[in-house]
Amino acid sequence: MMFRSIVVSLSLFATAEAWVTPTTSAATHSHAALASFESSSKPSSPTTTRTTSLSMADDNFDETRGGTYSIADQVKRFETAKKENNQRYLDIASVYNGGELSGKRILVTGGNRGLGLEITKEAVSNGATVLVLCRSSNDELEELVGKWNVYSGVDVTDTEAVEKALKKIKNDGGALDYVINNAGYFYEKKETILDNTLNFDEQLKQIDICGLGPLRVNAAAVHAGALSEGAKLVIVTSQAGSCEWRFTQNKDEGGDYGHHMSRAACNMAAVLSSEELKKKGYSVILLHPGFNRTEMTAKYKEIWDKEGAVDPSVGAKRVLYEAMKSSMETTGQFLNCEDGLRIPW
Numbered sequence: 426m427m428f429r430s431i432v433v434s435l436s437l438f439a440t441a442e443a444w445v446t447p448t449t450s451a452a453t454h455s456h457a458a459l460a461s462f463e464s465s466s467k468p469s470s471p472t473t474t475r476t477t478s479l480s481m482a483d484d485n486f487d488e489t490r491g492g493t494y495s496i497a498d499q500v501k502r503f504e505t506a507k508k509e510n511n512q513r514y515l516d517i518a519s520v521y522n523g524g525e526l527s528g529k530r531i532l533v534t535g536g537n538r539g540l541g542l543e544i545t546k547e548a549v550s551n552g553a554t555v556l557v558l559c560r561s562s563n564d565e566l567e568e569l570v571g572k573w574n575v576y577s578g579v580d581v582t583d584t585e586a587v588e589k590a591l592k593k594i595k596n597d598g599g600a601l602d603y604v605i606n607n608a609g610y611f612y613e614k615k616e617t618i619l620d621n622t623l624n625f626d627e628q629l630k631q632i633d634i635c636g637l638g639p640l641r642v643n644a645a646a647v648h649a650g651a652l653s654e655g656a657k658l659v660i661v662t663s664q665a666g667s668c669e670w671r672f673t674q675n676k677d678e679g680g681d682y683g684h685h686m687s688r689a690a691c692n693m694a695a696v697l698s699s700e701e702l703k704k705k706g707y708s709v710i711l712l713h714p715g716f717n718r719t720e721m722t723a724k725y726k727e728i729w730d731k732e733g734a735v736d737p738s739v740g741a742k743r744v745l746y747e748a749m750k751s752s753m754e755t756t757g758q759f760l761n762c763e764d765g766l767r768i769p770w
C-alpha cells in the first residue's frame with residue numbers, strides 16, 4: 426500500500442467549544458476532520474495555523490481501517506450502526522450472555538455509583554461474587570453485595586490504602602477472577618490554553634486517579650496474591666486516551682488536557698503491564714465503555730441522544746461482554762465496547 430505524507434492543519438487559535446469523549450464539535454466537524462486528512466495542505470487560517478505531517482495510507486484512507494478499527498467521529502459511528510442495523514452495537518443484550526460470570530469473583534473499583542454500580546448489579550445478577558473497592562459505601566450497594574464485600578474508605582490515589590485493601594481481600598479469600606478498574610474522574614470545567622483555564626493541580630489529580638489508579642490497584646492485587654490463575658485485569662479507560670482520535674474529536678479546539686492526558690497515561694501503563702504480566706498469565710484489557718448517561722457526562726446531556734449515550738445498565742453489559750471475551754490473545758488491546766472494535770493509540 427502506498428503511503429504519502431498528509432499535512433494536517435491544526436489551528437492554534439480555535440475558540441469553539443470542544444468536548445472529549447463524544448464531542449459535539451467532533452461530531453459537527455467530523456466530516457471536516459476527514460476532509461482535512463484527505464485534502465492535504467490547505468490551512469484554515471494561514472495567519473493562525475501551524476502545520477504538521479502525519480504519515481497515513483491516504484490513497485485508501487479509511488478512518489475505520491477497513492472496518493477493523495472503530496470510527497473516531499461518534500455521531501458517524503452511531504449513525505453507521507443504525508444504518509447497518511448493527512445489533513452488537515444497538516442491542517448488546519442480543520449477543521450478551523452473562524452466564525460465564527456465575528461463580529466468578531470480581532473486584533470492581535468505584536462500584537458504589539454510576540457505571541461501576543451497574544457493572545456490580547449485572548455481575549451479581551449472573552451469580553458472581555462482587556467485591557467493591559470504593560471511597561464511600563451506601564445501603565443499596567451493601568444490600569446488593571453484602572456489607573463484608575465492600576472495601577470502603579479507599580481512594581485509588583492512596584497507595585497505602587489500596588495495598589492494605591488488597592491484602593485484606595486476599596485474607597478474605599482472594600482468588601479474584603476479574604479486577605475491573607472502573608473508578609475515574611473528569612474535571613468539570615473545560616481546560617484550554619487560550620482561555621487561560623488550564624488547571625495543573627486538576628491535571629495531576631486526574632492523572633493520579635485515571636492513570637496511576639488502575640496501575641496501583643492491579644499491582645497491589647498481584648503483590649497481595651489476590652488473583653486467581655488466569656485472572657483478567659480490566660481497565661475501563663476512555664476513547665479520550667487515543668492521541669489519533671484527538672485530530673477528529675478535538676479538531677481545531679484541543680481542550681480537556683488533564684482528562685485526556687490521564688487516559689493516555691492509563692493506556693500506556695496498561696500496555697506495559699500487559700507485556701510484563703504475560704509471564705504470570707494475567708491478561709490486561711483497555712475498554713472504552715461507550716457513552717453512558719451518568720453523573721460524569723451530565724454536562725453533555727444535550728448530546729446524549731444524538732451521540733448514542735446509553736443507560737449505564739447497557740454500558741455495564743457492554744463492558745462485561747468485552748471483559749469476558751478478553752484473553753491472553755487480546756492482552757494489551759484498547760477496545761471500544763460499543764462495537765467491539767479496536768481504538769487506535
Ligand SMILES: NC(=O)c1ccc[n+]([C@@H]2O[C@H](COP(=O)([O-])OP(=O)(O)OC[C@H]3O[C@@H](n4cnc5c(N)ncnc54)[C@H](OP(=O)(O)O)[C@@H]3O)[C@@H](O)[C@H]2O)c1
Nearest residue numbers: 535538539540560580581607608609663716717719720721
Ligand atoms: N460515562 C461515560 O460516558 C464514560 C465514557 C468514557 C469513560 N468512562 C469511564 O468509566 C468509568 C465510570 O464512569 P462513570 O460515568 O460511572 O463516572 P461517575 O458517575 O462520575 O462515577 C465515578 C466513580 O469513580 C469513583 N472515583 C472517583 N475518584 C475516585 C478516587 N480517587 N478513588 C476511588 N474512587 C474514585 C467515584 O467514587 P465516589 O462516589 O467516591 O466519587 C465513582 O464511583 C470512569 O473511569 C470513566 O472515566 C465513562
